[in-house]
Amino acid sequence: MIKIDIKKELFGSNKEMMLDVDLEIKEGEFLALSGVSGSGKTTLLRILAGFEDAKGVISVDDEIWLDAKTTLAPQKRAIGFVFQDYALFNNMSILQNLLYVKKDEALASHLLGITELSELKNRHPNTLSGGQKQRVALCRAMMGEPKLLLMDEPLSALDSKMRTKLQSEILALHKEFKTTIIMVSHDPSEIYRLASRVVVLEQGLIINEGKPKDILLKTSGSQKFSFSGELLDIKKVDVIFVAIVAIGQQLVEVVITQDEAKNLKVGDTVELSTKAFTPMLSSTKQ
Known part of the structure; x- marks a missing residue:
């Protein structure tokens, strides 16, 4: 169980706002964060990862990551993070990128097999397509067998066909490893397909949450x-x-x-x- 009760003052281009989130996430849950740009979604991910500070409490399985006395370092938080820009080492092969996280060739080979990258393991990232790079980034994030996987719009730069393919691979990894996942996304179809719950942020506050079908499917009265x-x-x-x-x-x-x-x-x-x-x-x- 992940318990989040944090506050952080944010300074946007138009006005100041308070990110104020009180949320519980079950172990193994796939949670999507939605909302307009500037609502605090990425900042919340960065606070969870330890990249930004905040006031409040974050606990994971009764381990304190953040409170008034403690701020656990990012490298001690058992987190995997998938960035939009891949953040791969271009001077290393795909396999070396994975083994840099953890010297476990069996796990690396398994992850490359799930994502259909086995034949490319000796190539360098700068020779890959965007979709292939994102799959490498996903595998690398899973190499540490994290308690929590954070994804910040990981598929936004890909075409619809590649997004659908990677969504299937993300689902396969989630099913096998049962990792708790929090994903920022603006794509309703992506949220519907991947997430078990969606939380909608607006001006730093949670304004809605529930099953994707209930939140995203907008019907009322006799409207079809x-x-x-x-x-x-x-x-x-x-x-x-x-x-x-x-x-x-x-x-x-x-x-x-x-x-x-x-x-x-x-x-x-x-x-x-x-x-x-x-x-x-x-x-x-x-």
Whole structure:
């Protein structure tokens, strides 16, 4: 069990805010941290890792990592950290990167096998693709057999096909090693697929938490679909108005009334929903 009850004053570009988090995480849980940029997600990870200080208490299995008298050093916290920028040693081979953490060739070979990197073990990171580098970073984080694995948007720079592949490998590692994982992500599909619980931060505070389906699936009343997006443009086409809305990586055109067009402005966060609608779902595979 991980118990977190911390406070830290943060200074953003617009205003000061207080990161104030009181949270318990079960052993072996896969927790996702969500929320807009600047809400305190990455800072919370860094506090857990010991890279930043804070006031309060952090305990892991009754071991104190942080309190008024104690601040456990990062190297003593049994943590694995997967950064967005991989942070690999380019002067070492993939295998050497893993063995630098722990001299356990059997474990290194096992991890490389799970992530389909065995044939590349003697290559150097600067010869690998982004997806391959991220898999090496994940393996290296697991080499210390950490109690807690922290991941800060680890797949954000990858294309959708590679993200899906790595999500499967992360799930496989989580299932086998039963490591407690905390992952920062802005991708609803990634959170839904990987996490058992999601915590939403806003201005340093927890504003919502629960199962991904309950938090991310936005439906109310008789609505069949409900998506949040950004209003990019409103165009008048003959006698109708058309709104252009960005939802995730997709752009959607929606016919709106003249009154709606008057009340909306570009840049608004809008909700697109429908009631009397029978969807058709088809595969995009050719």
